[in-house]
Amino acid sequence: MPELPEVETVKEVLKSKLIQLEVQDILIHYDKMIKTGSRTTFKNQLIGQKFVDVKRRGKYLIFELTDYYLLSHLRMEGKFFYGADTSIRDKHVHVEFLLCNGLTLKYEDVRKFGTFHLYDKKVPLESTSSFSVLGPEPWESAFNVDQVMSFLKGKKMPIKSMLLSQKVVAGLGNIYVDEVLFAANVHPLRKSGELTRDEIKKVIHHTRDILSRAIVFKGTTIRTFSTQHGANGEFQQFLQVHTKKDEPCPKCDALIIKTKVGGRGTYFCLACQPL
Numbered sequence: 001m002p003e004l005p006e007v008e009t010v011k012e013v014l015k016s017k018l019i020q021l022e023v024q025d026i027l028i029h030y031d032k033m034i035k036t037g038s039r040t041t042f043k044n045q046l047i048g049q050k051f052v053d054v055k056r057r058g059k060y061l062i063f064e065l066t067d068y069y070l071l072s073h074l075r076m077e078g079k080f081f082y083g084a085d086t087s088i089r090d091k092h093v094h095v096e097f098l099l100c101n102g103l104t105l106k107y108e109d110v111r112k113f114g115t116f117h118l119y120d121k122k123v124p125l126e127s128t129s130s131f132s133v134l135g136p137e138p139w140e141s142a143f144n145v146d147q148v149m150s151f152l153k154g155k156k157m158p159i160k161s162m163l164l165s166q167k168v169v170a171g172l173g174n175i176y177v178d179e180v181l182f183a184a185n186v187h188p189l190r191k192s193g194e195l196t197r198d199e200i201k202k203v204i205h206h207t208r209d210i211l212s213r214a215i216v217f218k219g220t221t222i223r224t225f226s227t228q229h230g231a232n233g234e235f236q237q238f239l240q241v242h243t244k245k246d247e248p249c250p251k252c253d254a255l256i257i258k259t260k261v262g263g264r265g266t267y268f269c270l271a272c273q274p275l
Contacts, residue, residue: 004138004171004215005217005220006220007056007060009215010061011055014054017082018099018105022048022049023051025043025098028095030095033095033109036118042116045118046068049067051064052065060072072116073114073117079107080108082104083103084102094107138171138211145201148169152168152192156193158261159187159190159191159195160178160189164264171211174264174265176214179206179239180206183240184202187273214235217233219235241256242267244256249269252269
């Protein structure tokens with residue numbers, strides 16, 4: 001699943017291509033991806049709009065248009081491709097934006113889990129159902145020890161599940177939560193409310209550090225992620241525990257364990273991350 005570093009990478013690529021281009025038509029091949037309004041309304045509102053900016057919030061791409069914000073969540077395997085319209089549609093391409101320069105922005109999603117949400121720019125994005133549940137961005141001042149301690153107080157949910165919920169901080173997914181908790185020496189099944197102040201400090205520090213480094217290397221390629229130009233991320237070569245089952249821990253040489261937390265494959269070192 002594309003997480004914050006991967007979405008940031010896609011954002012930067014699309015921003016370099018789309019600004020000031022006008023949407024001339026939209027082809028929708030899978031209506032269920034459109035989550036706000038009908039297919040017809042979605043098309044009518046977007047045709048004639050220009051791309052003003054491309055931003056990111058958590059794992060969402062934000063296409064700022066003349067009058068609207070178009071949010072896209074890539075979910076498990078969503079990808080955007082920008083280029084010439086070959087007129088031959090791959091069966092996994094579900095939405096196509098035909099642009100004024102004769103090129104096309106295509107959304108491909110093998111598993112069809114991706115979503116599009118369209119909001120009038122008069123509506124504050126943070127008040128929408130998409131964003132109202134999101135915690136702060138990792139580098140915002142609101143992501144601090146006091147705020148996190150207050151939020152986690154008394155909560156019994158495993159810390160891994162809590163970080164995945166997006167309510168503590170926006171943008172972390174399965175890969176980076178494993179890496180953050182390993183770096184912070186916190187067991188993924190620890191009850192959220194039991195984390196000490198020092199442990200929370202470490203989680204915050206390593207969240208920022210690991211995500212920053214992953215952005216530099218354009219994310220992590222595991223299975224299918226790539227940018228719309230096919231450029232693969234390279235951060236997978238720096239992963240410490242994720243996908244490393246039965247390999248020696250880089251800190252202590254004990255074998256990395258794989259288990260499931262909240263249905264998600266989870267990798268950790270029991271010696272370095274005791275329960």
